[in-house]
Amino acid sequence: MAVNTQFSIAVHLLAGLACQDGQETTSGHLAMSVNTSPSFVRRTLAKLSKAGLVETTTGKSGACRLARKPGRISLLDVYHAVDAPKVFAIHEYAPQKPCVVSCNIKMALEKALAKTQAAMEASLAAITLADIVSDLKK
Template sequence: MSLSSRTAVAIHALTMLARRDDHSLTSAEIADSLSSNPVLVRRILGSLRDAGLVWSAEGRGGGWSLARDPREITLHDAYAAVEAGPILSRHPHPPSRDCEVGRHIQSLLEVEFQEAERAMEERLGRTTIAHLRRQVVERERDLGLTNR
């Protein structure tokens, strides 16, 4: 199973915006950091905007900025803004009712999957963008690469 990379892209973008809190960033600048396409980044930023996490200004000097304090944005907020549906895939087709496993597996897995998803949501809810920003600054300082 492979989960979408949208959450990682969203968290990366939010952390960049928090790090550069003194000015907005363009989608191209964020895409450069991601080694990605600005169109993909704009789509993700659009979802973050719809969730009230970022805002944008058009024209010269425009770009993207955080709409909330980074201490108020959790990784779960980013996840919820860009992902749809359950984290863990369910059976694409109902299993056979003639099989002893098939008769029960969906309801058994549903309980396990819901518990795992709640645990992930709770864990992501404990980490804020401000926390990641602080870790980036500390790691840059440890490498002697920061001037801020």
């Protein structure tokens, strides 16, 4: 178990909703599939709801369903929705004045890693929930 479980759980939930074909589901039902507590599901689901990926209704017989067709939800949308961390973190440290490397490495690294982050996000943008779902049914 490592850093980014929440992202994969979010995809799992969305895939579950997608397989319902527009039918509504409760957090309890989804929790059984993911095998966690309904509470944990709701917390992730709430983020997806705020990002506009799912619609939820409260009150008795409250439920949730996809807000868009699976083909119009990219993994990048999910990545942003769950507020996943950047791929690389840069270490904090007190720059040592006389050292050129120490004083400027952070800026140089940020520039380089921004490219990498962009490449990763572009790749995520190219995969939709529909792709995931179609793989499930093979």
